[in-house]
Amino acid sequence: MLTLLAKLLNALNGDSSIRQIALAIAxxxxxxxxxxLTLHNIIIIFFVCIIRVHLGSFILSxxxxxxxxxxxxxxxxxxxxxxxxSPALSEFFTALYQFSLFKLAHWHHTYVLGAFVLGGLLCVPIYFISKLVIDKYRVHIMSFFAKFRIVQALKASKFYSLYTAVAGESKGGL
Amino acid sequence: MTKFIRWQGIIGFVAITALIISLLYFFAETLVKKGIVASAESVFGAEVNVADVELDFSPLHISVIGMQVTDKDVPTHNVFSFERASAGVDFWQYLFGKIIIEQLDVAELTFGNERNSVGQVYGDDETDKKKQSFSDKAKAMLPEMDMQLPDVKSILNDSDLITIKASKTLQASYETEQVKLEALKDNLPTKEKLKYYQDKVKALTKVDVKSLDDIAKLKADYDAIKEEFKADQAVIKDAKKQVLASKDLLAQQVTDVKNAPAKDWQNIEKKYQLETLDSEDFIHILFGEQARGHFEKAQWAYEMVAPYLGSSDDKSEEVIENKVHAKGRFIFFKEDSPLPEVLIKKSLLSMSLEQGDFVIKGTELTHQHWFRGKDSEINITSITNGELNLDSRFKFTQTGDFIADGNWDMNNRMVNDATLTDSKALSLSLEQGNMRGEGNFTLVDGDILSENHIALNQTSYQGQGTTKLTSILFDTIKSLDKLTVDVDVRGELAKPDFSISSSLNEALTGAFKQQVAGKLSEFKNKVNAGLNEKLAGALKLGNNQTAELLDLEALLTDTDKALDDLKNSDVVKQQQKKLEDKVKDKAKDKLKGKLGDLFG
Structure with missing residues (x-):
């Protein structure tokens, strides 16, 4: 867990692309x-593996x-x-229900469909918000926090040594 | 392209997927076992043991071996246990969210068997402990049978007795009326006064009247006397009215007092249910315990299953509730070959009980019968001890109604050492008997209607009655070679009415009812004697009062009559007549003198 957090901080502070991190979060x-373990999640995980997104951010997210x-x-x-x-959507879902893939994806389950629809609608704004926040973080917040003594004390801690080790390993990588 | 795609990621994905599948494959049995134990422990509230779980993936087939569920009320025993349960699950439908079992087999299902080690109980439900079984209640009733006749002294000291209340009312009325009558007596004309009136009137009769003026004066004197006793007559009239009212009131209250013991007895009979103390109570206690025991088992099974059989509409309400965590549900739409959410196409259970080995076959077991249009059927048979057969059908309608019916029959079944009742007052067990019977039931929307007939032949009983009544009961039962019991159950499933009749009723009618009647009669005499004693005091008061009233009434009548006589006296007329006679005599003498002179 600490390694993952360190990777995220490294990504936020390092040279990783802002878009890669924001996409991972979305x-x-x-x-x-x-x-x-739903069908659409397995497909998304497959794409996360082959598209260059920041894996540490994705797992934490x-x-x-x-x-x-x-x-x-x-x-x-x-x-x-x-x-x-909804009676208005009844025909639409009845038509979809005839496909095994629809049933296999469990989109006729209230939780799965609700999560998928909300996730699909909100992941786009979350992508852009994440991008904006990371950008602001790199410009303002990182340098602002670096001034604090507590941050300097933290730099002397075990966590920071782990962080630097991770940073060393993944220089320019994921 | 390589800027966006990392092809080595495919290897990672395949590796992760393979790892997950391998883990699932190798640990699936352990995971399923833990899942079954955790779910069953949460449902039954006590330790659940599963020896092993076997999984075959093609086709998906699950076997649960050696399952034991601890009875949380008796942790040394199991609620049930079985050797092996196996089910073939339609994997494809399972992925679609439906549980379709082609064949479910449960071998050596046993209820209430002893455990090798005491099972742990989770959670302590105090309310469960407080629940008293019908059997306990029945046992508690028998020892009190002889004591059900209440204590005579305490009954007679009861201030709510009508006899006591009526007596007190009579006494109070007596005192009130007494005061009123005493006041009246003081105002009544005395004997001296009456004599005074009589003397006065008598004196008028002796007055020497010589002229009409004298008559007019006499009449005026007489009218003056009449005016005097007119006031006295009004007092007497009022007194008569008061005496009559007092007489009526006291007569009514005396009648009430006289009727009170009978009313009190009726209330005592009602309060202590003395009129229902007959042999049928014993029939209910003896066979009701058994009948209710069987019914409670069926009810328990129904209650265990019922929560899982609710219609999908019920679940939707559950989802809408604002819970901390919601799980959601599957919504199924129309399709060519619709299937219920859960369906066991065929099941076969073998069961070992004290009463013998049973085979239970089930088909189309589901809670959504409208999808396939078939009813669930359950057939129970046993041939190890005579023949027993039960056929039942049930279905849920789309509107959530539950409809079930069935019938059963039994032949040539030997019963040995069956305890009918075991209490301080009576222990009774059926040593042996040959049993046959038949029955049927229908259950519609939580209302049950069931008729059952059981006949026992070649019976022999063992036991002992420690009270007079239970001894008679025991001797009567023991003398019977044949016994029939009819049990009707009807009403709401949660609290049905049991109607139990038996040939034992007739057998007991003579001996037992006579005993009860004798005991009741003795009790009634004691109570009535006590009530009459209380009544006697009140009636004595009443009688004294009545005698006094009668004396007073006689006095008033006499006085009134005397005054009336005086009032109607013809003293004036008498004197008038006397005067007339005198005038006539005078005229006659005068005429005679003149005629003498003329003819002389």
Whole structure:
């Protein structure tokens, strides 16, 4: 866990592309919101593996948003329930239900569909917000915090040595 | 392209996927076992043991071996256990969110067997401990059978007795009326006064009247006397009215007092349910315990299953509730060959009980029968001890109604050492008997209707009755070679009414009812004697009062009559007549003198 956090900080402070980190966070949000072993999550994880996104950020993002998903589950389920039981969408879902892939993806489950739809809608703004925040962080916050004595004390800690080790390993990498 | 794609990622993905699949493959059995134990422990609230779980993936087939579920009320025993349960699951449908089991087999299912080691109990539900079984209640009732007749002294000291209340009311009325009558007596004309009136009127009769003026004066004197006793007559009239009202009131209250013991007895009979103390109570205690025991088992099974059989509409409400964590649900849409969410197409259970070995076959077991249009069927058979057969069907409708019916029959079944009741007052067990019977039931929307007939032949009983009544009961039962019991159950499933009749009723009618009637009669005499004693005091008061009233009434009548006589006296007329006679005599003498002179 500490290694992952160190990797994230390294990515935020280092040379990793802002877009790679923001995309990792957005995709982590999409995956974290749904139950882990669903068909669409497996496909997203596949793409995360082959597209150059920051893996450490992605894993942390999945962990964080899974916790958030647990807390928001009643609302996620309500969204799924509303969509699947809406008379206006009944024909649309009945047509989709005839495909095995739809059933295999469990999109006829209120939680899975609610999470997928909310994740799909919100991952785009989350991408742009993350990009903006990381950019601001690199310009203002990093240099602002570096001035504090506590940060200097932290630099002398075990965590910082781990951080520098990670930074050394992944210079310019993921 | 390589700027965006890292091809080595594919290797990573494949490696991770392979790792997960391998872990699932090698640890699936352990995970499933832990899952079953955790879920069952949460449902039953006590230790659950599973010896092993076997999984085959193609086709998906799961076997649970050696499962034991501790009875949380009796941790030394299991609620149930079985040797092996195996189910073939449709994997494809499972991925779609449905559990379709082609065949479920459960071997050597046993209920209430002893455990090798005491099972742990999770959570301590105090309310469960407080629940008293019907059996306990029945046992507690029997020892009190002889004591059900209440204590005579305490009944007679009860201030709510009508006899006591009526007596007190009569006494209070007596005192009130007494005061009123005493006041009246003081105002009544005395004997001296009456004599005074009589003397006065008598004196008028002796007055010598010589002229019409004298008559007019006499009449005026008489009218003056009449005016005097007119006031007295009004007092007497009022007194008569008061005496009549007092007489009526006291007569009514005396009647109430006289009727009070009968009313009190009726209330005592009702309060202590003395009129229902007959042989049917014993039939309920003896066979009701057994009947309710069987019914409670069926009810328990229904209650265990019922929460999982709710219609999908119920679940939607659950989802909408604002819980901390919601799990969601599958929504199923129309398709060509629809299937229920859970379906066991065929099941076969073998069960070992004290009563013998049973085979339970089930088909189309589900809670959504409308998808396939078939009812669930359960057939229970046993041939190890005579023949027993039960056929039942049930279904849930799309609107959530539950409908079930079935029938059973039994032949040539030997019963040995079956305890009917075991209490301080009576221990009774059926040493042996040959049993046959048949019955049926229907259950619609939580209302049950069931009729059952059981006949026992070649019976022999063992036991002992420690009270007079239970001894008679025991002797009567022991003398019977044949016994029939009819049990009807109807009403709401949660609290049904049991109606139990038996040939034992007729057998007991003579001996037992006579005893009860004798005991009741003795008790009734004691209570009535006590009530009459209380009544006697009140009635004595009442009688005294009545005698006094009668005396007073006679006095008033006499006085009134005397005054009336005086009032209607013809003293004036008498004197008038006397005067007329005198005038006539005078005229006659005068005429005679003149005629003498003329003819003389």
């Amino acid at each position: 995709l982590g949000f999409l995956v974290g919101l749904s139950p882990l 999945v962990g964080f948003f899974s916790g958030l998903s647990y807390l928001l589950s009643p609302y996620i389920v309500q969204v799924g329930e509303y969509l699947l039981t």
